[in-house]
Amino acid sequence: MCGIVGTISSEPAIDKIYPALIALQHRGQDAAGAVTFEHGFHMKKGNGLVLNVFNPKNLQRLKGSIGIGHVRYPTIGTGTAEDAQPFIITAPYGIALAHNGNLVNYFDLKEDLTDNHLRYLNSNCDAEVILNLLAIELTKMNLRDLEPEKLFSALSKVYKKLIGSFAVVSVIAKKGLLAFRDTHGIKPLVFGKNKNSYCFASESVALDLLGYKRIADINPGEAAFIDNQCVLYKKQIVKNSKKSKATCIFEYVYFARPDSVIDGIGVYEARLHLGKKLGEECLKRKIKPDVVIPIPDTARGAAEMVAEVLEVKHREGLIKNRYIYRTFIMPTQSERIEAVRLKLNPIRSEITGKKVLLVDDSIVRGNTSKEIIALLRSVGAKEVYYGLYSPPIRFPCVYGIDMQTRGEFIARDKSIEEIQTLIGADALIYQTVEGLVKAVGSGSTGFCAACFTGSYPTEISASLLERIEAERMTRKTSGFKE
Ligand code: SF4
Incomplete structure (x- = not known):
């Protein structure tokens, strides 16, 4: 269980990410992090509570109107600062990514990335695997202009490799904000809108706090992309996955805050x-x-x-x-x-x-x-x-x-x-x-x-x-x- 948030608007993203992470703190107290983008990525992450990791000085450094944040509860990974999320990759485009979930085929995917794609992974965190797989598929497309349809097509190839649970938020430099949820929708992911601004979060409580109107949950196997002009594109990446929906029932029993609404409940x-x-x-x-x-x-x-x-x-x-x-x-x-x-x-x-x-x-x-x-x-x-x-x-x-x-x-x-x-x-x-x-x-x-x-x-x-x-x-x- 972790908490994620991603936002895009014309205002400083960190002004939304930071309070959202505080609202999601119950989902993980082990580490916290955020990445924003303005003329390059700006990142701060480390072990500890949101209030311990961020301070006025480093918050000020996180410039840009698009960004993602994460609070960690250790799953795969050793719980070190290296495993804290988000992760960044410099090519193609420059991509930052954070996720909530656990890939059950993580070890196989990591081995494959190392042996066949000659990629060195610097952490024991499965978010880094998802990030590299996405980068590989986008590189294959050799795109100068990243059209949403092409992005979704690359993503569908990533989905074929992933087994397990994942709810993901990702910034693609100068392109937009991407969010997607695993085929069964095991982990929650909701999004809201406020004027010309979008926000994705693990729980609706983060949207409430920021004044976003909750629009919908990302469906199992669905992805959403908000481009830099704040235009929303959605695509059901895995067909029929709504039928195999399997949201974690423990969210309702224990994990989620009582003031949240998950999948309409x-x-x-x-x-x-x-x-x-x-x-x-x-x-x-x-x-x-x-x-x-x-x-x-x-x-x-x-x-x-x-x-x-x-x-x-x-x-x-x-x-x-x-x-x-x-x-x-x-x-x-x-x-x-x-x-x-x-x-x-x-x-x-x-x-x-x-x-x-x-x-x-x-x-x-x-x-x-x-x-x-x-x-x-x-x-x-x-x-x-x-x-x-x-x-x-x-x-x-x-x-x-x-x-x-x-x-x-x-x-x-x-x-x-x-x-x-x-x-x-x-x-x-x-x-x-x-x-x-x-x-x-x-x-x-x-x-x-x-x-x-x-x-x-x-x-x-x-x-x-x-x-x-x-x-x-x-x-x-x-x-x-x-
Ligand atoms: S219901 Fe139980 S097994 Fe399924 S995702 Fe939730 S905690 Fe894990």
Whole structure:
């Protein structure tokens, strides 16, 4: 999961990119970067939060009315400053590119680029592979004037090589701004317009902030190009890909901000529906708490709905320290466990002597849930039930969420009863896969739910899965969540 933004107008692009990246900071706290173009590319990128990477001096240096930005959450790559995005290539034209996603055939593509195209890649980031493939196809066309149709034709050849998830923004020097989304639309990409200015972003929240009217999501397999006169061209690069749409359903469960709208579905609304379904599961299980408490912040909306269905009180019983980022950014296990205590503090009056139903979005490894339940017991909770508005995570994500190792999942080889015992809950209630899909999409299909079902929207062989897992094991970067 990363965040991307791209904009073109007659005004300084960085004035839009910088606030947009702050709005997208929740999508990656590992690194940030931006590239603008005016008589040449201007770039600033580095490890850290947006506020750490940029300062008034370097922002001033980023001149030009076209540009792209990126916040990184490490997927492929070592998490070094060299892997921070965007990337730039000087020929043809001069191209800058940033992406959100993960190419599952990254290693093969990198090998091919090195061996057959004699290209030296300076990073371990798959954005650099996409950039080089695009450059190769554009070079083959030998174009002086880059007509949109020719650009889309080159892009269609790039699409044929890429397997996995990618949402891309790219500046082609003196030509325009390009954006495209993978065949299944696994990663979100939306665009908006304000007078004579366009903006692409991972989430609509960035458009809201900048005063852009949300026009549409880029469809799966679709590309959009805004030329230097701000004329928009769109093309469905991969035919029929709308039918194989598989947007990451976890965006609605956890990743995206609740005030965003992805593929026409409001994230907050989806979380309310997920809470309703979980509440119905609790009713079936005859769970009767005194109070429903969300694990802040993601589970708030869902918890309200659970309480409404169960007709019990909904209270804020855990207060989050706003200055601690999501625990999944902590690099080692011991640091993660300490982070739970740093992050959450209970309100005793809402917990002591009560039967508490905690509502959370998901469990990956179970460490955080165990810590939180122990915390509630330590302040006198009578019983602690744990309700999850997503199903058990059993399969690795190969599309850019850092939970690529099967061994990481508490639900991989354990029954729900065993997980309940391990985390120390009096009851453990999961959402069903059917409930998840119905709640988010009102019954429509079009989602990737592979981490719950094992059914991947792209081709993925067992050996490829093993290779990705092995690479993940050696990197030992931070995990997605506990
Ligand atoms: S496997 Fe899970 S986290 Fe990964 S893209 Fe699919 S739904 Fe999202």
